[in-house]
Amino acid sequence: MEQLVAALERATDEASTWRITVESLVGSHGFLYGAVWLPGSPGSAAGSVTGPAGGLRLAFETGPIAGQLKAVAGATGGLVGRAFQGRRPIYADDTRGVRDCPRCEAATRAGAVSAVLIPVVKAGEVIAVFEYYSPLELRVDGPRTEKWNAIARIAEQARTQACNAVQLQQLADDRLAVTTVVAALGxxxxxxxxxxxxxxxxxxxxxxxxxxxxxxxxxxxxxxxxxxxxxxxxxxxxxxxxxxxxxxxxxxxxxxxxxxxxxxxxxxxxxxxxxxxxxxxxxxxxxxxxxxxxxxxxxxxxxxxxxxxxxxxxxxxxxxxxxxxxxxxxxxxxxxxxxxxxxxxxxxDSIFPGCAPPARTRPGSRGRRSPGPRR
CATH class of the missing domain: 3.30.450.40 (GAF domain)
Structure with missing residues (x-):
């Protein structure tokens, strides 16, 4: 968690906070795969899952087996869909027993043993779903379930704080940008x-x-x-x-x-x-x-x-x-x-047709007038 908090200091916008959270947890836990799904129209990005709120889009993915999961990025339902609809974390200790999730089956073929699906719920709405696959058996039961739930809560608190800091900085940057444009246009x-x-x-x-x-x-x-x-x-x-x-x-x-x-x-x-x-x-x-x-x-x-x-x-x-x-x-x-x-x-031009512009002083004449005719 300390690594995640430190990494989130580099966030530049909300999208980067999602990316940093996934990258940090994949790296610190040695996961084979990590992804975050955000609300969006089905098919609007690399993949989608259907749900009661209109769908999720695959916003970011990383890990050694990301390539194997790209082919099934558009699969509907499965573990991601269940976490989205149920609004509760899903822990699969043995992914070989999951038969209704094409993504999980692809991850298992690529070497995954366990899966963790964590929905982020705010004001009663799911704002994201994290999807992780591990090469090790996690054995998430009893106390370990509460441990993972606590990790998810702390990670989201850190991400939210980073978002707030980013928003304040962006507001200041946006005001400066508008001021800069005003000066340039002036x-x-x-x-x-x-x-x-x-x-x-x-x-x-x-x-x-x-x-x-x-x-x-x-x-x-x-x-x-x-x-x-x-x-x-x-x-x-x-x-x-x-x-x-x-x-x-x-x-x-x-x-x-x-x-x-x-x-x-x-x-x-x-x-x-x-x-x-x-x-x-x-x-x-x-x-x-x-x-x-x-x-x-x-x-x-x-x-x-x-x-x-x-x-x-x-x-x-x-x-x-x-x-x-x-x-x-x-x-x-x-x-x-x-x-x-x-x-x-x-x-x-209409009043004085053919009117020539005023004569300019020739270079080197120093402003002297041409001499008139001799008398």
């Missing part, structure tokens, strides 16, 4: 520099790998690529430069239709996005996109990508919506100024 005085400042600042402030801006083409009513920041590999960039998106299609198209922030934890789920296959090959994992609006009209979208799976907290979603409004407002102001300047030049 120094931008034309449309292009507003978009550039937003892309660069948001990407670096939140630690993301790549960002791009897409603008709605009035003629075709499609989103077309305009600017980028960072890098996610040459292949991903080439696909990006050639892509267009209709309203509702792909990550950017979804943000356009929703007129709101859209977050995709696993880009592999985007079956309607031409960039998704390239993203997978480039190691791009999660994507976030928000629309840029003037009034109630979407004029473009701004998306960002990460090279690791992330979760979007309420704090971060709120910060990004603030950024969306700030960028939209600043871009609206700059476009209005540019339109006014263009109209002024057009008016001047």
């Amino acid at each position: 120094s931008a005085h034309d449309s292009q520099s507003v978009i550039r400042a937003a892309l660069d600042t948001v990407r670096s402030a939140f630690g993301w790998a790549y960002g791009s801006y897409w603008e709605v083409d009035p003629a075709t009513q499609e989103l077309r690529f305009q600017l980028e920041s960072g890098s996610a590999g040459d292949e991903f960039r080439q696909v990006t430069l050639a892509a267009t998106f209709a309203e509702g299609v792909g990550l950017s198209g979804r943000a356009w239709r929703a007129r709101d922030l859209v977050f995709i934890r696993d880009l592999a789920e985007l079956t309607d996005c031409v960039r998704a296959p390239a993203a997978q090959r480039a190691g791009v994992r999660s994507g976030i996109c928000f629309p840029i609006m003037i009034g109630d009209r979407v004029i473009g979208t701004m998306d960002f990508f990460t090279t690791e799976f992330i979760e979007l907290s309420e704090s971060r979603a709120s910060a990004l919506r603030n950024v969306q409004q700030l960028v939209s407002q600043r871009l609206d102001i700059c476009r209005a100024q540019e339109t006014a300047a263009t109209n002024a030049r057009d008016l001047l």
Whole structure:
């Protein structure tokens, strides 16, 4: 438990607290396998199990036999499903006697002898299920059952404390990020520099790998690529430069239709996005996109990508919506100024056709006037 508490100090978000908990217990107990299942739509990640709350998704797995269990990651029911539905730990001293769980049978064939399934219950709801397989017989009965229950409770308390600390730090980081964006936008005085400042600042402030801006083409009513920041590999960039998106299609198209922030934890789920296959090959994992609006009209979208799976907290979603409004407002102001300047030049040309701009002093003349004709 001391190792777990120390490891949780490295947590950066809630997803990492689940991962660290699994890795720590697998390492300290010599388990062959460890995984955590979180609430989610069946089939939304590597695997799923059905349940009364709508299902669980396999969020993280590790251990020497993880490869053998991947093939049955989508199995329904079994030990994970029973722990989820019963809301109580399940201890299987001898996995050879379990006949209704394909995952357990696969683990047994790979050398597992015992299994431990621990649901995490808060406010009457299961928020996660831990799944472990051991190469040794655990003999969990009587006092040993209470021991494992105590380990599970202490581990969850440590994880919850780490989550609270992470949330406080993320709240501070999000506020700083928004302040940084405000400062960057304040120094931008034309449309292009507003978009550039937003892309660069948001990407670096939140630690993301790549960002791009897409603008709605009035003629075709499609989103077309305009600017980028960072890098996610040459292949991903080439696909990006050639892509267009209709309203509702792909990550950017979804943000356009929703007129709101859209977050995709696993880009592999985007079956309607031409960039998704390239993203997978480039190691791009999660994507976030928000629309840029003037009034109630979407004029473009701004998306960002990460090279690791992330979760979007309420704090971060709120910060990004603030950024969306700030960028939209600043871009609206700059476009209005540019339109006014263009109209002024057009008016001047209509009043004084062919009017040449004021003559500039020639270099080296030191401001002297040309001599007039001699009398």
